[in-house]
Amino acid sequence: xxxxxxxxxxxxxxxxxxxxxxxxxxxxxxxxxxxxxxxxxxxxxxxxxxxxxxxxxxxxxxxxxxxxxxxxxxxxxxxxxxxxxxxxxxxxxxxxxxxxxxxxxxxxxxxxxxxxxxxxxxxxxxxxxxxxxxxxxxxxxxxxxxxxxxxxxxxxxxxxxxxxxxxxxxxxxxxxxxxxxxxxxxxxxxxxxxxxxxxxxxxxxxxxxxxxxxxxxxxxxxxxxxxxxxxxxxxxxxxxxxxxxxxxxxxxxxxxxxxxxxxxxxxxxxxxxxxxxxxxxxxxxxxxxxxxxxxxxxxxxxxxxxxxxxxxxxxxxxxxxxxxxxxxxxxxxxxxxxxxxxxxxxxxxxxxxxxxxxxxxxxxxxxxxxxxxxxxxxxxxxxxxxxxxxxxxxxxxxxxxxxxxxxxxxxxxxxxxxxxxxxxxxxxxxxxxxxxxxxxxxxxxxxxxxxxxxxx
Ligand SMILES: Cc1cc2nc3c(=O)[nH]c(=O)nc-3n(C[C@H](O)[C@H](O)[C@H](O)COP(=O)(O)O)c2cc1C
Numbered sequence: 001x002x003x004x005x006x007x008x009x010x011x012x013x014x015x016x017x018x019x020x021x022x023x024x025x026x027x028x029x030x031x032x033x034x035x036x037x038x039x040x041x042x043x044x045x046x047x048x049x050x051x052x053x054x055x056x057x058x059x060x061x062x063x064x065x066x067x068x069x070x071x072x073x074x075x076x077x078x079x080x081x082x083x084x085x086x087x088x089x090x091x092x093x094x095x096x097x098x099x100x101x102x103x104x105x106x107x108x109x110x111x112x113x114x115x116x117x118x119x120x121x122x123x124x125x126x127x128x129x130x131x132x133x134x135x136x137x138x139x140x141x142x143x144x145x146x147x148x149x150x151x152x153x154x155x156x157x158x159x160x161x162x163x164x165x166x167x168x169x170x171x172x173x174x175x176x177x178x179x180x181x182x183x184x185x186x187x188x189x190x191x192x193x194x195x196x197x198x199x200x201x202x203x204x205x206x207x208x209x210x211x212x213x214x215x216x217x218x219x220x221x222x223x224x225x226x227x228x229x230x231x232x233x234x235x236x237x238x239x240x241x242x243x244x245x246x247x248x249x250x251x252x253x254x255x256x257x258x259x260x261x262x263x264x265x266x267x268x269x270x271x272x273x274x275x276x277x278x279x280x281x282x283x284x285x286x287x288x289x290x291x292x293x294x295x296x297x298x299x300x301x302x303x304x305x306x307x308x309x310x311x312x313x314x315x316x317x318x319x320x321x322x323x324x325x326x327x328x329x330x331x332x333x334x335x336x337x338x339x340x341x342x343x344x345x346x347x348x349x350x351x352x353x354x355x356x357x358x359x360x361x362x363x364x365x366x367x368x369x370x371x372x373x374x375x376x377x378x379x380x381x382x383x384x385x386x387x388x389x390x391x392x393x394x395x396x397x398x399x400x401x402x403x404x405x406x407x408x409x410x411x412x413x414x415x416x417x418x419x420x421x422x423x424x425x426x427x428x429x430x431x432x433x434x435x436x437x438x439x440x441x442x443x444x445x446x447x448x449x450x451x452x453x454x455x456x
Contacts, residue, residue, distance in 0.1 A: 053097035077192035091128035110147025131163035205305035241337030242314035248305035263334030322414035331420025355395030396432035403436035
């Protein structure tokens with residue numbers, strides 16, 4: 001042992017240096033680990049990785065279905081995902097998500113789905129702060145409308161203006177085109193960091209047998225309309241009032257298989273899917289492809305391919321909530337399910353306003369509606385017939401005529417459900433509701449899900 005104080009000083013300094021170098025190495029290693037973890041969070045589809053947000057803006061349910069398929073594909077490729085309705089989010093939530101895939105349908109005339117009404121009004125009028133957000137848009141539309149993919153395009157433009165950066169170009173889908181959906185699916189692979197499963201098909205069709213077909217309007221001045229009843233062959237899917245049936249048309253040589261959508265007019269408790277179909281007559285007098293087949297070509301006992309699709313934006317409220325059902329023509333189909341979903345008594349009330357052409361020939365399902373009135377399932381029925389001499393009014397005239405009572409129903413918490421054609425009816429009904437209730441009230445009902453539409 002030495003007692004030289006200088007040597008002690010040198011030895012102490014060496015030990016301190018050694019300890020310091022150990023701490024430094026530990027610090028550098030820990031920092032590297034943290035950086036690696038941070039890198040992994042950004043790129044690798046392992047546990048602990050930040051989830052990709054899949055958001056949907058859907059009116060008739062296809063967009064929601066594609067959003068879930070997108071999420072499922074990513075998740076199976078090892079990427080954590082979260083699914084949300086875009087209307088339930090705000091720009092801050094989008095920004096926080098970091099990466100978002102949005103499936104955006106267009107409705108009306110280039111408009112956003114109803115559930116997006118508040119989002120559009122509050123957030124899309126001006127750019128938001130979305131710097132750092134990476135996104136992609138799957139826009140759903142139909143080229144037969146003037147504003148093809150109007151909302152998907154507007155959303156894409158707003159995201160860019162807000163500083164968000166596209167992961168890849170917007171994919172546009174014309175009338176459910178499978179090729180475009182496949183393109184979207186391929187774009188997901190780099191995002192997942194792994195191949196995305198190729199078996200990405202819409203839900204399979206089930207087989208249904210035509211069990212009955214009843215003309216609803218014999219002798220009508222309007223086009224023939226029929227109530228079609230289909231019984232399941234094998235698998236019985238579940239559905240609820242407001243949902244949609246998609247029927248596969250007989251394949252044509254060489255062409256992709258087409259399908260047509262109808263509002264389901266019955267409930268699972270009925271044991272059958274019932275639809276109301278009006279035969280379309282073309283300018284040259286020939287029947288429409290799908291409606292001609294369903295109302296004439298198809299025989300009772302024949303089988304069809306049909307699948308049912310959830311249509312959340314036209315589901316009804318709890319039975320304690322009063323409902324005002326408004327429609328015209330075949331729109332009765334979408335309203336009938338809601339009426340059937342009401343118990344015979346003890347619900348909040350159901351008021352049906354419906355319009356067709358002639359009182360003598362077009363009081364569709366009259367016996368059934370009268371029975372519903374007697375049993376208390378329906379508490380009020382008002383109909384208008386546009387070809388009656390001296391009348392000539394459409395369903396919106398009933399809103400105007402009974403505006404005071406309608407306000408009373410709304411004050412009691414009623415929901416309004418509208419079903420029927422876009423051009424002939426829903427714009428007129430919307431204007432009449434605004435006149436009766438005030439535009440702000442109608443907007444509030446729309447934004448809070450108390451005014452729902454299934455229009456086509
Ligand atoms: C009443 C109605 C209006 C529509 N308007 C448009 C439109 O203006 N532009 C468009 O590209 N597609 C339009 N479409 C087509 C839809 O965007 C298309 O069917 C889409 O696949 C629906 O997706 P969703 O089921 O998620 O709502 C319209 C469809 C309906 C039923």
